[in-house]
Each structure stands twice: as structure tokens, then as C-alpha cells.
Amino acid sequence: xxxxxxxxxxxxxxxxxxxxxxxxxxxxxxxxxxxxxxxxxxxxxxxxxxxxxxxxxxxxxxxxxxxxxxxxxxxxxxxxxxxxxxxxxxxxxxxxxxxxxxxxxxxxxxxxxxxxxxxxxxxxxxxxxxxxxxxxxxxxxxxxxxxxxxxxxxxxxxxxxxxxxxxxxxxxxxxxxxxxxxxxxxxxxxxxxxxxxxxxxxxxxxxxxxxxxxxxxxxxxxxxxxxxxxxxxxxxxxxxxxxxxxxxxxxxxxxxxxxxxxxxxxxxxxxxxxxxxxxxxxxxxxxxxxxxxxxxxxxxxxxxxxxxxxxxxxxxxxxxxxxxxxxxxxxxxxxxxxxxxxxxxxxxxxxxxxxxxxxxxxxxxxxxxxxxxxxxxxxxxxxxxxxxxxxxxxxxxxxxxxxxxxxxxxxxxxxxxxxxxxxxxxxxxxxxxxxxxxxxxxxxxxxxxxxxxxxxxxxxxxxxxxxxxxxxxxxxxxxxxxxxxxxxxxxxxxxxxxxxxxxxxxxxxxxxxxxxxxxxxxxxxxxxxxxxxxxxxxxxxxxxxxxxxxxxxxxxxxxxxxxxxxxxxxxxxxxxxxxxxxxxxxxxxxxxxxxxxxxxxxxxxxxxxx
Numbered sequence: 383x384x385x386x387x388x389x390x391x392x393x394x395x396x397x398x399x400x401x402x403x404x405x406x407x408x409x410x411x412x413x414x415x416x417x418x419x420x421x422x423x424x425x426x427x428x429x430x431x432x433x434x435x436x437x438x439x440x441x442x443x444x445x446x447x448x449x450x451x452x453x454x455x456x457x458x459x460x461x462x463x464x465x466x467x468x469x470x471x472x473x474x475x476x477x478x479x480x481x482x483x484x485x486x487x488x489x490x491x492x493x494x495x496x497x498x499x500x501x502x503x504x505x506x507x508x509x510x511x512x513x514x515x516x517x518x519x520x521x522x523x524x525x526x527x528x529x530x531x532x533x534x535x536x537x538x539x540x541x542x543x544x545x546x547x548x549x550x551x552x553x554x555x556x557x558x559x560x561x562x563x564x565x566x567x568x569x570x571x572x573x574x575x576x577x578x579x580x581x582x583x584x585x586x587x588x589x590x591x592x593x594x595x596x597x598x599x600x601x602x603x604x605x606x607x608x609x610x611x612x613x614x615x616x617x618x619x620x621x622x623x624x625x626x627x628x629x630x631x632x633x634x635x636x637x638x639x640x641x642x643x644x645x646x647x648x649x650x651x652x653x654x655x656x657x658x659x660x661x662x663x664x665x666x667x668x669x670x671x672x673x674x675x676x677x678x679x680x681x682x683x684x685x686x687x688x689x690x691x692x693x694x695x696x697x698x699x700x701x702x703x704x705x706x707x708x709x710x711x712x713x714x715x716x717x718x719x720x721x722x723x724x725x726x727x728x729x730x731x732x733x734x735x736x737x738x739x740x741x742x743x744x745x746x747x748x749x750x751x752x753x754x755x756x757x758x759x760x761x762x763x764x765x766x767x768x769x770x771x772x773x774x775x776x777x778x779x780x781x782x783x784x785x786x787x788x789x790x791x792x793x794x795x796x797x798x799x800x801x802x803x804x805x806x807x808x809x810x811x812x813x814x815x816x817x818x819x820x821x822x823x824x825x826x827x828x829x830x831x832x833x834x835x836x837x838x839x840x841x842x843x844x845x846x847x848x849x850x851x852x853x854x855x856x857x858x859x860x861x862x863x864x865x866x867x868x869x870x871x872x873x874x875x876x877x878x879x880x881x882x883x884x885x886x887x888x889x890x891x892x893x894x895x896x897x898x899x900x901x902x903x904x905x906x907x908x909x910x911x912x913x914x915x916x917x918x919x920x921x922x923x924x925x926x927x928x929x930x931x932x933x934x935x936x937x938x939x940x941x942x943x944x945x946x947x948x949x950x951x952x953x954x955x956x957x958x959x960x961x962x963x964x965x966x967x968x969x970x971x972x973x974x975x976x977x978x979x980x981x982x983x984x985x986x987x988x989x990x991x992x
Contacts, residue, residue, distance in 0.1 A: 393456075393466045395647045396576045400605070402470040402485050404513060405495035406505040406862060410525040414495060414557040414566075415453070418469060419636070421563050422455040452591075452603065452649060453636040459571045467570060468649040486512060488590045488605040488649060491519040491574030493566065494547070498524050498532035498554075501833065502540040503862035504803050510545045521569050522547045528556040536830065544829050577647030584675040585609035585617075587644075589666040594710045598629075600656035604668060605649050607679065612643040616671040617654060620678045622661040625671045626654035687719050687735025688796070688867065689742055689762045689846050690779045692889055693749075694731030697756035701730045707753035708732060711745065718745055723780070727887045728758060733779055735765075739846050760889045764842045767794040767870050781891035784877050787928060793893075794870035795841050799824070802836040802853070804861035809834055811856035819844035820895065839868065843893070878903055880910070881924040881931075896927075904933040911935040 403411045455467040470485045486492065492513045496506055513520055522545070524537055538549040553569060555562035591603035604611075611617070615628045630653040632640045644650045656662050667678040695704050708720050718741065723733040736742040742762060749755050766778040769791045778784055800821075804812055806828070816823070816838050825837035845865070853861050876899050880890035894902050903925030910923050914937050921937040 393464055395579070395581065395645065397463060397465045398468065398576055398647045399465060399491070399570050399574045400468045400470075400489045400577055400647070400649060401491045401493060401570055401574055402489045402513075402518075403493045403495060404486075404509040406497070406500070406503040406509075409495050409497040409500065409503075409506070410557045411495050414493070414523070414525065414555070414563070415469060417557050417560050417563040418455060418467070418567065419453060420560070421567060422457050422467070451636065452634050454633040454639075454649065455635075457567055457571065460568060465571050466648075467567070485590070486516045486518060488588060489516075489518060490577055491521065491570065493521050493523055493570070494545075495523050495525050495557075496537055496541060498526045498534050498537050499529045500860075501533070501537045501830075502544045502803070504801050504864035505862065507544060507801065507803075508864040510547075519574050520547060521566070521573055522552040523566055524552050524554050525557050527554050528559055528561065540830055540833070544835075579606070579646035580608045581610060581646040583608035583646075584673050585611055585615075585668070585670045586675040586679065587611060587668040588679050589619075589662065589664065589668055592662045592664065595653075598653050598655075600662040602652050602654075602656070602662050602668075603634075603649070604644070604652055606644050606646050608646055608675065609670070610643055610645045611652070611668075611670075617652075618669050618671045618674055619661050620667045620669060620674075621663060622666065624656075624658070624661045626656055629653045629655055687717075687737065687765070688798075688842060689736045689738055689764060690733060691736075691742060691762045692723055692725060692728065692731055692760040692780070693720070693734050693746070694725065694728040694758045694760075694889075695755065696758045699755045699757065703753065704732065704749075704755060704757070707749050707755055708734070711748060711752075715745070717741070725782075725889050727889045728760075735779070736762075739848075739850070761892065762846050763893065764796050764846060766796075766875070766893060768792075769794075778893075780888075781877055781893045782888040784893065787876075792872050793875045794872050795843055795875060795893075797839055797868055797871045798842050798845060798865040799868045800836075800838045800840050800845070800863055800865040802838065802861055802863045803829075804834055804836065804857050806832050806834050808857040808861060812836070812853065812861060815849075815852055815856055816840070819849060840865075841871070841873070841895075842867070876927050878906075879926045880906060881922075881926055882914075883922055884924070886926075899927055900932050903927075907933050907935040911937055 403415055405411045451470070453469045455469055457465045457467050459465055468489075470489065492509075494506070494510055494513070496502060510520060522541055524534060524541075526532055527534055534554065538552060541547050541552060542549050553562055553565050555566060557563070585606070586608040587604040587606045589602050589604050593601055595601050611628065611631065613628055613631055616625055617628055618625045630640060631642065631644050631650055632638050633648075633650050638651065641650070644652075652668070665679075667675070669675045693704065693708075695701055712718065712720070718734060718736050720732045720734040723731050725731060734742075734745070736745060739762060742759075746757060746759055750757060763779070763781060766784075768776045768778050768785065770776065770785060770789050771791055772789075776783070776785070784790075802812065802816075816836075819840055821838040821840045821844075823836070823838055825835075827835050829835050850863065853863060874896045875893050876896045878892045878894050878899055879886045881887070892902070892906075907923045907925050914921065914923070916937055916939065918939060920939045923935045923937065924931050925933040
């Protein structure tokens with residue numbers, strides 16, 4: 383981070399605007415951010431590229447924002463005054479709502495982007511509610527007005543009726559073509575209030591993002607609430623009770639630019655030689671060691687993992703490498719959790735918790751790409767609550783932790799409230815899907831002539847297994863969903879074990895509803911028979927509930943033709959050779975080890991409801 387130009391502070395606090403861009407996935411947030419950067423000249427034409435704030439290859443490949451990114455922009459308003467706009471581009475997928483929530487706490491306003499061709503969708507509504515809860519001023523922006531299929535009037539009606547924003551406040555833009563972008567920048571200056579804060583008060587700064595630099599240690603992103611921070615200051619991280627000396631301060635423009643100080647209301651990065659990753663927790667309050675602030679900031683609500691899976695090193699990867707990688711990635715993504723786990727089948731590893739299935743996929747890919755790891759991950763599961771006969775309440779994150787059925791009084795599973803927005807012509811397909819997932823309808827209402835808002839309570843266990851893809855499939859991609867955790871509900875659940883050569887493999891165990899157990903077990907062993915490679919001996923695959931086998935499949939053995947060299951002779955001679963081969967296969971089976979590929983652990987994801 384050396385050799386950067388100096389950025390001289392010339393703008394007073396009243397001319398600073400901290401804002402975020404929020405929207406449903408694929409409604410054009412990153413493209414609009416590109417136009418802001420282009421219009422303010424933050425990057426030269428040579429440095430500009432599509433989705434400039436999406437810095438990860440993974441974000442570009444998937445076309446989604448995974449990590450919130452910031453940029454400090456200089457904008458000259460119509461009045462001729464110069465303003466600083468601190469922009470935060472946020473993810474849109476429901477699995478990354480934690481990134482959105484912590485970005486909003488560093489802002490005074492938000493630009494709500496709505497796709498004119500798609501209208502208001504579930505995450506649009508959820509993000510708008512999140513912004514209102516944080517007392518942010520919302521600027522509605524109707525994007526993609528240049529498309530032939532855009533329905534601007536209908537989208538404005540939905541915005542008024544569903545989100546509750548006035549249509550006269552909406553701005554019409556085409557982020558792709560740059561139409562109306564200047565009007566949005568002017569609205570940010572005119573409508574969003576400047577940051578509040580006392581520049582004379584003791585330093586109080588909110589740590590809302592961080593990442594690891596191999597040469598400089600932990601780099602933290604802060605919003606200065608009160609006071610000022612200078613290079614060379616001794617700072618105190620209040621929750622960690624750790625002190626450091628500030629080595630470097632700066633802004634992201636989006637390129638890093640060094641400065642000598644950060645003042646109240648500003649957003650910038652801090653490098654202070656922080657080597658202990660646990661000290662730079664998201665939501666931490668930073669103050670000066672001499673003359674600290676009296677009260678810490680409330681910080682962030684801790685993200686609650688909803689989906690769990692086991693992660694184990696494979697190939698040449700070691701458990702120490704995986705531990706280091708998880709620690710560094712957790713610094714960058716505080717919404718996933720992990721703890722050590724020991725599996726008889728897979729050895730030492732970690733049980734990791736995620737906000738959703740896409741979040742799990744992204745974390746695994748980042749671990750494998752960024753840290754060159756080879757991993758085996760088990761099928762996703764959720765957190766169950768078990769009450770034993772002694773009255774003890776257990777949190778079960780791994781099916782192998784489930785006590786004996788005789789010791790269980792009841793099992794409760796997590797339940798979510800799902801908001802599903804869909805065109806009415808797909809209603810039949812979606813209702814059929816929801817009923818098959820044990821959904822319970824709470825509300826169904828028409829929010830416009832052809833759009834319906836469904837409110838359902840669903841077991842989370844049913845949602846993590848490919849539900850989102852099935853919802854998109856049965857609605858031709860038009861339905862959208864947002865959800866929130868509402869509590870636990872008692873159900874008739876059983877543990878489904880998968881046995882390989884009569885030995886239960888703990889990493890393949892599942893907790894399922896007893897009505898679905900038989901079909902699930904049969905489908906699982908059928909799928910696993912196709913993905914487990916053939917061995918030199920026969921491999922038996924069985925699904926069991928307790929001591930009862932409910933399904934069986936067999937992976938046939940490779941078999942050498944030992945009779946090829948026998949021409950004629952007595953029949954008993956042939957039988958003797960075959961028996962000898964059979965005995966050899968038995969011995970091989972006793973000492974042999976079945977290789978289980980990654981596909982077998984994730985076979986559950988490819989099983990559709992029968």
C-alpha cells in the first residue's frame with residue numbers, strides 16, 4: 383500500500399454524504415455504482431471496467447455482489463459546491479443480508495434501486511424495511527428504463543403500494559446508458575442529511591469491515607462518529623481491550639489514498655499493525671488510548687447461522703492450513719462461524735455455519751481458490767433443538783450428535799417465514815411446491831393486478847435443499863423470495879443413517895421427517911450407487927432408521943475372468959477356481975477402504991421430492 387498520492391481534506395462535514403446502494407439481486411446496483419465512479423472522475427477511463435467494485439473473480443463469474451465495497455467520490459453540485467460522497471455498494475442476495483445490515487449502520491441514506499422490467503421483488507421490500515429500521519432516508523431509483531420490456535408505471539405503482547414510497551420521489555435512470563445518473567447524484571446531495579457527530583468529542587469510530595493483508599496485517603474500515611484520528615495516535619479497541627499505534631490512514635477512491643487524519647463523519651481505512659485477527663471484530667468501537675470515549679457503540683447484532691456442514695481437508699491439504707484459512711476468511715466475512723469437529727469417517731475438520739446455501743457455496747469456493755485448499759464438505763443441515771427425557775435441551779448442529787431415540791422427548795426444527803412475490807399465472811405451481819415442502823400458508827394477497835404476495839411458514843430444513851432453484855424453475859425465473867427466522871416447531875423427525883458395507887458413515891447422516899424418510903433413503907442410496915466408483919469388491923449401500931434397513935443398493939465389483947484360461951475339464955475344477963476368487967474378494971473387503979467422492983456427500987442436493 384505504499385507510494386500512494388496524498389488526498390488533501392478540503393470539504394467540511396456539512397458537505398459529506400454517506401450512502402449505500404441497496405436492491406434485489408441483479409437489479410443493477412453495481413452498474414449504477416460504475417456510473418457514479420465514471421461521472422465523478424474517481425477513476426480514469428483506462429482504469430474503468432464493468433463492475434469495478436466487484437473485486438473478486440467469483441463475483442464477476444457469477445454476476446453477483448458478494449462483498450460490500452466502498453468508494454469515496456468527489457462531486458460538484460449544481461450550486462458549484464464540492465461534496466464528498468462515501469458510497470457503499472451492497473450485495474442483493476438474501477444470504478448476504480448481514481453485509482447489507484452492517485453497511486447501513488455506517489450511512490445516513492440509501493439509494494433503493496428497482497428494476498423497471500422486474501418490478502418490486504422480495505429482497506427489494508426486505509432491504510427497504512432494513513433501511514427504515516436504521517432511520518435512513520431512502521431515494522427510490524427506477525433502473526433499466528431503456529429496456530423494451532420495462533413497465534415504469536406499473537413499477538411505480540408497486541413501489542407506492544408495497545414499499546410505501548411516493549412516486550414523485552422516484553428517479554428514472556438507465557445505469558447501463560448513464561441516463562439520469564446526474565439527477566441521482568444531485569438528489570443524494572439535496573436529500574440525504576450530512577453526518578452528525580461532534581468533532582471536539584473524544585474519538586469514537588465504528589469498525590464495520592476488515593480484511594487481511596499479508597504484509598501489513600489486518601486492514602480495518604471505519605466510520606468516524608465523533609472526534610478525529612491521526613497517524614501515530616495510540617488507539618484502543620474497546621471490546622478486545624487491545625491497543626495499537628496507527629501506521630497509516632486513508633480513503634478508498636476506490637484506489638487506496640493516504641491521508642494524515644480522518645475527521646468526524648468520514649469513512650476510511652486504518653492500518654495499525656493488528657496481527658491478532660480476533661481483535662478486529664466487526665462492530666468494534668475504536669477510541670484513543672489517552673482520553674477514551676465513555677461509552678462504546680452498540681455494534682452489530684450477531685449473525686445467526688442457519689445452515690451447517692462439515693468441512694474436512696482432502697488430498698495434500700492439512701488441518702492447520704484449513705484452520706488458518708478459516709480464521710482469515712472469518713475476518714473478511716463475520717457472518718459464518720466454525721468450530722472443530724472430529725468425524726470417524728473423515729478425520730479432523732470443522733463444523734461451519736452459514737446464512738444460506740449460496741453462502742456455503744461461496745465460502746467453500748473462496749477457501750479453495752484464495753488459499754489453495756482441497757476440501758470435502760458434507761451435506762448441509764440445520765440446527766435442531768432436542769429435549770431429552772431428563773429435561774435437558776440440546777442444540778444439535780450435526781445429525782451424529784442426536785441421542786438414542788429412547789432418550790428423546792421431542793425434537794424441534796427451525797421454522798422461517800417466507801415472503802414470496804410471484805406473477806399470478808405461476809401460483810398453482812408454487813403452491814404445489816410449498817405444500818410438498820410442508821409449508822403452512824399464513825397470507826395470500828394481490829398487490830397489483832397480476833402479482834401476488836404469499837406469506838408461508840416453512841421448515842428451514844426443506845428450504846436448504848435446492849428450494850430456491852425449484853422456485854425459480856416452477857415460475858420461469860419470475861418468483862422471488864426473502865425469509866426470516868421465526869422460531870422452532872416440534873415435528874416427527876428421525877435420524878436417517880447411510881451404511882457402507884454395514885458401517886454407518888456419520889458424515890452422511892441426515893435428520894428428516896418420518897413421512898419422507900423412506901423415499902429419501904431410497905433416493906439417496908440410488909444416487910450414491912451412481913457416484914461411488916466401483917471397487918475390486920462388492921460395496922453394499924444401505925439406508926437405515928435405527929436398526930431397520932429401509933433401502934439397499936449394491937455397487938458391483940470389478941471382476942477378472944478367471945475361467946478364461948480353462949478349456950474343458952470337469953465342472954468342479956471351474957467351481958474350485960471361482961470359490962478361490964470369492965474368498966479373495968472377501969479378504970479384500972475386510973481390509974479394503976471404500977473411496978467416497980465429494981458427489982456422494984452432496985447427493986442429497988440432487989434429490990427432488992417424490
